[in-house]
Amino acid sequence: MKTAIFPPNAAKPLAPYTPAIQAGGFVFLSGQIALDEDGNLHTGDIATETRKVMDNIGNLLKAAGLDHSNLVKVTIFLSDMAHYTSVNEVYGTYFSTVPPAREAVAVKGLPRGVNVEISGIAVKG
Numbered sequence: 001m002k003t004a005i006f007p008p009n010a011a012k013p014l015a016p017y018t019p020a021i022q023a024g025g026f027v028f029l030s031g032q033i034a035l036d037e038d039g040n041l042h043t044g045d046i047a048t049e050t051r052k053v054m055d056n057i058g059n060l061l062k063a064a065g066l067d068h069s070n071l072v073k074v075t076i077f078l079s080d081m082a083h084y085t086s087v088n089e090v091y092g093t094y095f096s097t098v099p100p101a102r103e104a105v106a107v108k109g110l111p112r113g114v115n116v117e118i119s120g121i122a123v124k125g
Contacts, residue, residue: 007063010056011035014111020060027064031077031119032056033111046083046115050090053118058094061122068094070122076104077117087116 005020005027013019013030020029034042034052042052054068061067076087084104092099100120110117 005060005063007059009037010059010063011037011039020064022064025124027061027066027070027122027124029057029060029120029122031075031111031117032060033114033117035112041112041114043114046086047090049114050087050116053116054091054094057118057120064122064124066122066124069097070124071100071120072123073121074100074102075119076102077110077119078104078106079110079115081106083115 002021002023004018005022007019010019014035017030019032020027022028032053033056034049035056036042036052043049057071058068061070076091078084078087087104
């Protein structure tokens with residue numbers, strides 16, 4: 001059994017996908033970019049962009065009754081590895097204890113020309 005999660009205060013998906021799906025004790029998060037609920041991008045600088053992405057992830061998790069501490073696996077996609085340190089500085093502030101397992105990779109391009117996209121898997125309990 002799976003349940004689609006569409007938070008009321010989130011941007012509409014840009015393609016045919018579900019922002020998050022709960023299945024069993026897991027919540028699978030589609031890649032999030034720095035879009036607000038009106039579809040505006042927040043890409044002034046990499047710190048602002050990363051913060052918006054992490055807040056979007058937080059909105060998805062909240063809609064599932066979870067928070068960032070429930071993340072167990074994250075994938076970070078970067079437009080350039082030069083952003084790695086700045087992304088880590090913001091990303092790390094969202095975890096007060098053990099951060100999730102993760103990888104960070106540079107890719108040729110990301111949706112809407114953003115610099116960072118993050119997907120993840122969370123677990124209930």
